[in-house]
Amino acid sequence: MKKFLFFLLIFVVVAGVMTVYSGLTHGAQVTMKQEGGVKMDQEGVPAAKDMNNDGNRLTFIPERQKDTKDSDTQATKGDASRKIQRYSPYQYGEGENK
């Protein structure tokens, strides 16, 4: 009985961890890897209006707004089986209709 309860407990813990760190989207396996030491839950994403105000204190935002070219190469290198590219931001109305 104790063994059964122990295995049940292990199963529940493993299932819980898997639910948190991975999931299934329409049958596909989805994995999320967060950079070490990052505590994202402690802060929200600042609103855009708070970030680029007229004051002399500004906050960086995670949004590329111009197509300024890089002078140096990307640090993370790809290999034969891993093709690394910068995301091309979506332009409204571009491409095939959904």
Add this chain to the structure above:
Amino acid sequence: MQKRWPCFIFVLITMMVLSFGGCTSSSDDYSPYYPETGTIELNNYSDVTIDRFYLAPVHQTSWGRNILRDVLYPGESTLIVDIESGYYDAKIAVTGLYSDYFGYLYDINMRHGRDVVLDVYNSSFTGSLEIYNNTVGAHIVGVYVVPAGSPTWGHNQTTSYIYPAEVLHLSDLSPGFYDIRIVWNVGPDSYYDDVKIKSLTLKTIDVD
């Protein structure tokens, strides 16, 4: 007596000219000093190390070189001095364990002698997405990634085919929800809705 008038007028004019000259010189000496350059204070309040910092005038088409002498660890600050007056765009870059992440600021006003403080938080950075071809024989010919709810699919994010066991790694996505469409060389397309991308996070989707 009348002959002395021209001499007197000449002396008077000479004194006035000298006096004006002196005034001009004195004015220069005591004019307020307006420095031509400003300073940026960069504060890293995030949990990651900032590897590169770029600062480019707004009309420049490339970011130029990294101007950080050393990396900026979490909790550290640095001063970038002698920045000429004008408007600038800035970019920060982090090389993480799993991907590269970026943060941006646009139209920073560097007036004469102005000190500007730029803060970096975890939420300042972009996220990344990987598409892994988990099939045995099919290859991916198109990957479309658009913000959730967009009316169209945008353009193809891959410039080459992705064969079985190969990965397409896309960096520099703004955090948020995305709809993804995978186009195969054979069979119907695959669709993944509302895939969440987070700052400083790599999301991998095994598609088959």
